[in-house]
Structure formats: C-alpha cells, structure tokens
Amino acid sequence: MSRFHHRPPFAFSLALSAVLTLCAAGPGALAQGVTPQQQATANKVADAGVPLSELAANAPDSYTVKRGDTLWDISKLFLKSPWRWPELWGMNKAAVRNPHLIYPGQVLVLERTADGKAVLRMGKQVGGPGGASGEAGLTKLSPSVRAEPLTLGAIASVPMQLIGPFLTDAVVFDSNELESAPRVVATQAGRMLVSKGEVAYVRGDVDAARNWQMFRSPKPLRDPQTGQVLGFEARHVGVAEIVRRGEGAAGSGLGADGKDLVVPHSIRVTSLREEADVGVRLAPLPARDTEAFAPHSPNGPVxxxxxxxxxxxxxxxxxxxxxxxxxxxxxxxxxxxxxxxxxxxxxxxxxxxxxxxxxxxxxxxxxxxxxxxxxxxxxxxxxxxxxxxxxxxxxxxx
Structure with missing residues (x-):
C-alpha cells in the first residue's frame, strides 16, 4: 500500500503519466488492483463521459489534490456515490491508466460539455484564481521527466492508518489450527507478562520461520443467519522472533516427574499491541500485504x-x-x-x-x-x- 510522503505541487502532465505507466505495464495491461469489469466501466466512461446527473450537487470546478487525501475523498467530491470510482478514473483514463497513481499537487479540472456530459482534465494552479494564465489560474503543461518512482507519494484508497495494521494482524483461520500451535510456556524470572524486548520460552513445532505472530486463544465466528461456524478469529497480541531453537529432551537429568528435561525454544518479543502472557499461541508472520485496491461496487446483489x-x-x-x-x-x-x-x-x-x-x-x-x-x-x-x-x-x- 502506498504511504503518504510529502510532495510539493509539481508539473505532472497526463500525457507523460500515460507514457510512463504504459511503459511499465505493457500495452493493454490492467492497472494494478483493477478488475476487468472496472476497466470496462472506465473504458466506457472515458469514451462517453459522465452524465451531469451523476455529479455531486456541489462538485467543484477544480480541485487540487492534497497530502492526506484519499481516492474515496476525491470521488465523493465529484460523484454522488464515492464507490463509483471507475467513473472518476474513467474521466482521467486517457491519461492516468492507474487510479492509484494520483498525487498531491495534481489539479483536477471539471469540464461540462454542451451535450450534458462531464469530463475531468488535469491542470496546474498558478498564482491563484485569475492568475498569470488568465484561465481561472490554470495553465497547460508540457511533458517533463521526474527521476523518481511513479508510485512515490500516490494517495491511498481509504485512510490507511485505520486499516494498515489489520492487513496482517487480523486473521481468520478456516479451522481451529491454533489449538495445536506452538505456545509460550514460560517467561524469564517467572513474570506473568512479557514486555517488548524480553525473552520468553515456547514449546511446539517451530519450523524455519524466524518471525512469528502471537495470538490469544481463537474464538469461533458463527453465521448469524445459519449458526454455522465460518472460521476462527485469532486476536493479535504482538510479534516475536526466534533467537534460539530448543533441543527437545536435554538428556542432562530428570524433572520432578521423572521424565527427561526439555529445553524450549527462546523468542524475543519485537512488538506488542496488548499484553502477552503465558499461553499465547504462535503462527508464522506473513509478508506485509501491499497489493493495491480501490473502492468499487459488487458485480451483483449481496x-x-x-x-x-x-x-x-x-x-x-x-x-x-x-x-x-x-x-x-x-x-x-x-x-x-x-x-x-x-x-x-x-x-x-x-x-x-x-x-x-x-x-x-x-x-x-x-x-x-x-x-x-x-x-x-x-x-x-x-x-x-x-x-x-x-x-x-x-x-x-x-
């Protein structure tokens, strides 16, 4: 997912955006995170424009994209229904092939045509309204090249600070597999809780994975309509790394139960969302989810x-x-x-x-x-x- 970075307004031409994106994606390639249906909608809108009746009541004549904006915010400015982003993107599609590559500093200009349609153009605001260009502060842009990745600073679909942690941390397991997962069985000095940076001890089948998520005991999620268990939700506690693998039966003596002593695995807690205690379960930490996505309506009834x-x-x-x-x-x-x-x-x-x-x-x-x-x-x-x-x-x- 794109993160917000400071980027001052700059001369960014639509034609150049199309050239750079097509060079990266190849002819006819779909934009990342865009479904064929959304592509088809955008194609249709790009060809025909959007009826004026579909515009928001107070749609502005122009809008300068700001740091912190989201695709949802901008769609809501111009269209009655924010999730109808393909229409908004379609109005730009001839130049902005990827709807996720909209940047702070770009100016969207709404044009209403004589045949009752609306289209968006790109311009650059200079000197405020009535500035040097004499056209409501807008001037035409010439292609230019910026030596930086095209995706740097692109706005997100929705506020990422709200869902970013959940893209990895919120997990639903199909079965109650955490019941047999490795778990914390002891802490240093017999503490009840484990803090960030501290070491704890784990028993269970720890494979080659180095980083692990810690979860509380999972709870079943039941369908309110059928009563069926749909999966098991495991509440994220934190992340830990393996610092030393155990040796199973140590062979160096017997415990009070008369059995061989067991050396557990050692983990160090690297981050915590809430308190971690003895009994928390472990599962391998997946890679961070960075696939792009944008608001859109389902294909049919739901x-x-x-x-x-x-x-x-x-x-x-x-x-x-x-x-x-x-x-x-x-x-x-x-x-x-x-x-x-x-x-x-x-x-x-x-x-x-x-x-x-x-x-x-x-x-x-x-x-x-x-x-x-x-x-x-x-x-x-x-x-x-x-x-x-x-x-x-x-x-x-x-």
Whole structure:
C-alpha cells in the first residue's frame, strides 16, 4: 500500500503519466488492483463521459489534490456515490491508466460539455484564481521527466492508518489450527507478562520461520443467519522472533516427574499491541500485504450480516472494524463497498383508530469498505454509520 510522503505541487502532465505507466505495464495491461469489469466501466466512461446527473450537487470546478487525501475523498467530491470510482478514473483514463497513481499537487479540472456530459482534465494552479494564465489560474503543461518512482507519494484508497495494521494482524483461520500451535510456556524470572524486548520460552513445532505472530486463544465466528461456524478469529497480541531453537529432551537429568528435561525454544518479543502472557499461541508472520485496491461496487446483489465487532465490542461506529459473513467463496473482493441497514421491525399504530400492525422497512444508514477477504469471512471498515452497528445487522450492495 502506498504511504503518504510529502510532495510539493509539481508539473505532472497526463500525457507523460500515460507514457510512463504504459511503459511499465505493457500495452493493454490492467492497472494494478483493477478488475476487468472496472476497466470496462472506465473504458466506457472515458469514451462517453459522465452524465451531469451523476455529479455531486456541489462538485467543484477544480480541485487540487492534497497530502492526506484519499481516492474515496476525491470521488465523493465529484460523484454522488464515492464507490463509483471507475467513473472518476474513467474521466482521467486517457491519461492516468492507474487510479492509484494520483498525487498531491495534481489539479483536477471539471469540464461540462454542451451535450450534458462531464469530463475531468488535469491542470496546474498558478498564482491563484485569475492568475498569470488568465484561465481561472490554470495553465497547460508540457511533458517533463521526474527521476523518481511513479508510485512515490500516490494517495491511498481509504485512510490507511485505520486499516494498515489489520492487513496482517487480523486473521481468520478456516479451522481451529491454533489449538495445536506452538505456545509460550514460560517467561524469564517467572513474570506473568512479557514486555517488548524480553525473552520468553515456547514449546511446539517451530519450523524455519524466524518471525512469528502471537495470538490469544481463537474464538469461533458463527453465521448469524445459519449458526454455522465460518472460521476462527485469532486476536493479535504482538510479534516475536526466534533467537534460539530448543533441543527437545536435554538428556542432562530428570524433572520432578521423572521424565527427561526439555529445553524450549527462546523468542524475543519485537512488538506488542496488548499484553502477552503465558499461553499465547504462535503462527508464522506473513509478508506485509501491499497489493493495491480501490473502492468499487459488487458485480451483483449481496445480502449478508455482521458477524462480530473486532476487539470484542458489543457495538461499533465509524472507523471501527467488523467481520461479515461473506468471503471469497461468495464473490467478495477487497475494495467492495457495501450498504449498512437498520432493521425496521414490527410496530403498532397507536394513533389511528384501527391500531394496525405496521411493518417498518429497513433503512439504510451506513457504508462498509471490505479490505481483507478470507474463504467464508471478510473484514470491513465502517466508513460511515448514522446508528450503532452490532452483530446481526444487515448489509447489501450499495
């Protein structure tokens, strides 16, 4: 994932962006993290433009991308539905082949055509409105080359500080495999807890992996609709490295139980999210997930439920993480945007004389952003919620 780096405004031409990206990707190549359907949508929009009716009510005539912006923020400025990013990207597609390569300092200029369409152009703001160019502070750019990687400083899809740690730390296992995983069995000087930098002792099958995640005992995730166990969520505690491998039976004496003494593996805790104690389980630390992704709507209808709030909370709100009962086997993808619904229920009309029973419809009140997908479960960030979110709440396609 791209991280934010300081980059001052610069002359970045659309034509040059296309040339550099195509040279890197090859003719006809899909942008990283872009599905064929999103590519097709962008192709269509790039050819025809976007109807003015699809623009946000207060879409600006121009916008300068700032450090800290996200693709979601910018899509929301120009379009009614932020997850419809292919339309926004499509308006730039002739020049910006990869929607993830949008940088601070670039200026997006909205043009409304005579045939009721809208397109985005790229310009550079100079001297403020009415500046030297005489065209609302915009001037045409000439191709130029910057000797730095194209991806440096590109804006992210959503606020990465909210989901970055969960791209590796939040794990759902298909089975309760941690039950037989290596675990911490002792600490130095008999301490109850292990701190960062301290050594602890582990028993179990430790293979060639050097770095390990530490987890609490996993809990089953049950589908609110079927009651079926969808997987086992293991709460991340921290990371440790193997500093010395044990020798099994030491052969140098007997313990109080009359059996051979056993020398455990030694680990050193390198990072902690919460307290680590005797009994925490270990699993190999995977490589950091750096695959690009961007908001987009599912291909078809979706109907599912919130399974749980990450961190054992009972309710959640904006910027919190939830597990949902749809995964890869259901067609769920990273970047999918989903609508949250508040349950209506049955109520009695206490005003009208017939006192009719009312079926109150569900009401949409929020938005989810899927960022990690397992076989039968996914994790999603609550981007917006007007009411508290809890296990059992319904979600659908937006």
């Amino acid at each position: 109907d599912g439920r919130i399974v749980s709030i990450y961190g054992d909370g009972r309710v959640a709100g904006q910027n919190q993480i939830v597990a949902i009962n749809r995964g890869a086997q259901d067609g769920m993808e990273r970047g999918h945007v989903l609508a949250l619904w508040a349950k209506g229920g049955i109520k009695r009309d206490s005003i009208t004389g017939d006192r009719a029973t009312l079926a109150i419809p569900d009401e949409r009140h929020g938005t989810l952003f899927v960022f990690r997908v397992f076989e039968r479960v996914s994790y999603a960030l609550i981007l917006q919620a007007e009411q508290p979110v809890q296990a059992g709440d319904r979600f659908s396609q937006p």
